[in-house]
Amino acid sequence: MLAVQEFFENSDYAVSVVDLVNHFKEEMNKATVYRILSRMESEGMIHSFNGMDGLTWYAACKHCSHDHHEDQHPHFQCKKCGRVECLEISLPIPKVKDHKIDSEIVLLVGECNNCQS
Amino acid sequence: MLAVQEFFENSDYAVSVVDLVNHFKEEMNKATVYRILSRMESEGMIHSFNGMDGLTWYAACKHCSHDHHEDQHPHFQCKKCGRVECLEISLPIPKVKDHKIDSEIVLLVGECNNCQS
DNA sequence: TTGTTATTGCAACCTTGTTGCGATAAATTA
DNA sequence: TAATTTATCGCAACAAGGTTGCAATAACAA
Ligand SMILES: [Mn+2]
Ligand SMILES: [Mn+2]
Ligand SMILES: [Zn+2]
Ligand SMILES: [Zn+2]
Numbered sequence: 001m002l003a004v005q006e007f008f009e010n011s012d013y014a015v016s017v018v019d020l021v022n023h024f025k026e027e028m029n030k031a032t033v034y035r036i037l038s039r040m041e042s043e044g045m046i047h048s049f050n051g052m053d054g055l056t057w058y059a060a061c062k063h064c065s066h067d068h069h070e071d072q073h074p075h076f077q078c079k080k081c082g083r084v085e086c087l088e089i090s091l092p093i094p095k096v097k098d099h100k101i102d103s104e105i106v107l108l109v110g111e112c113n114n115c116q117s
Numbered sequence: 118m119l120a121v122q123e124f125f126e127n128s129d130y131a132v133s134v135v136d137l138v139n140h141f142k143e144e145m146n147k148a149t150v151y152r153i154l155s156r157m158e159s160e161g162m163i164h165s166f167n168g169m170d171g172l173t174w175y176a177a178c179k180h181c182s183h184d185h186h187e188d189q190h191p192h193f194q195c196k197k198c199g200r201v202e203c204l205e206i207s208l209p210i211p212k213v214k215d216h217k218i219d220s221e222i223v224l225l226v227g228e229c230n231n232c233q234s
Numbered sequence: 235t236t237g238t239t240a241t242t243g244c245a246a247c248c249t250t251g252t253t254g255c256g257a258t259a260a261a262t263t264a
Numbered sequence: 265t266a267a268t269t270t271a272t273c274g275c276a277a278c279a280a281g282g283t284t285g286c287a288a289t290a291a292c293a294a
Contacts (some may be wrong), residue, residue, distance in 0.1 A: 001272085018250075029274050034251065036272095052222070054167055055250080076216055091211055094225070096204060099193055101227040105169070108211070110218040118241085135281075146243050151282065153241095171250095172281080 001036050003027060008046055014059035014075065014084040016051060047071035051084055052109060059086050074106035080115035118153045120144060125163055131176035131192065131201040133168060164188035168201055169226060176203050191223035197232035 003024065007015070021033050037058055040046045044064035049071075051057045057075075064070060074091055077084045093104050120141065124132075138150050154175055157163045161181035166188075168174045174192075181187060191208055194201045210221050 032273055050167055050171055054171060087213060089213065094208055098230040099227055100233055101225045103226045105224040107222040108218045109220045109222065110216055113215040116217055149242055
């Protein structure tokens with residue numbers, strides 16, 4: 001589990017679970033990676049969301065703990081390099097007639113700073 | 118293909134591809150459903166997106182054709198009844214420093230009109 | 235009718251993700 | 265320390281969504 005923890009501590013970006021399984025494939029079993037990720041998520045160390053591709057992505061939590069999860073921020077995926085990051089901003093939840101809206105899942109798509117020529 | 122077309126014409130809601138495969142399982146093969154959906158999507162009759170569950174959902178297009186797809190609207194999923202609908206509104210694309218944002222994938226989650234007691 | 239193209243059924247396959255279980259490691263307790 | 269309990273792990277098998285190759289059929293055109 002420590003290796004996975006360090007992986008997140010040393011990265012500002014989110015990572016897809018597929019990449020993670022692949023990255024650790026010589027060190028640990030696929031099932032172990034999935035189990036570590038669920039454990040870390042339930043302890044408020046990381047959070048998960050879906051990327052454009054439909055895959056599950058994970059990223060380090062900034063201000064969460066075991067009993068206080070708050071990861072309602074939008075995410076950004078770069079079309080060119082594929083990198084995904086958490087955006088530490090809060091978007092207004094839109095009002096829609098006849099709908100009681102509790103939360104908002106947002107994935108912004110575009111080009112990151114590195115990829116803009 | 119006609120049966121699937123009619124299915125969309127008679128519904129205001131989106132439908133998950135799993136429900137569709139299940140709904141047509143006596144009439145046609147799973148592969149056929151998937152192929153019909155891709156064809157209909159490439160012809161601008163329907164569009165697809167991801168629900169909370171990670172599944173692929175499809176909904177009828179309102180103003181699209183073979184060479185003009187414009188399905189950038191947000192979607193809404195009711196936590197209680199599970200129904201998913203297209204919202205014919207346009208949300209402002211947020212500006213984020215150091216990011217060139219081209220599009221925005223939004224899934225609003227809450228309670229629909231029917232489910233609010 | 236005959237040849238050509240588009241659609242379908244079926245089975246096999248790929249991928250993401252989960253689960254049961256025995257083995258090993260870590261933490262408790264005596 | 266030694267025995268016991270608990271947590272973690274590897275492995276293999278499985279489940280579910282989704283895709284693909286191929287032969288059969290249907291639709292279409294000449
Ligand atoms: Mn995040
Ligand atoms: Mn829609
Ligand atoms: Zn980039
Ligand atoms: Zn509802």
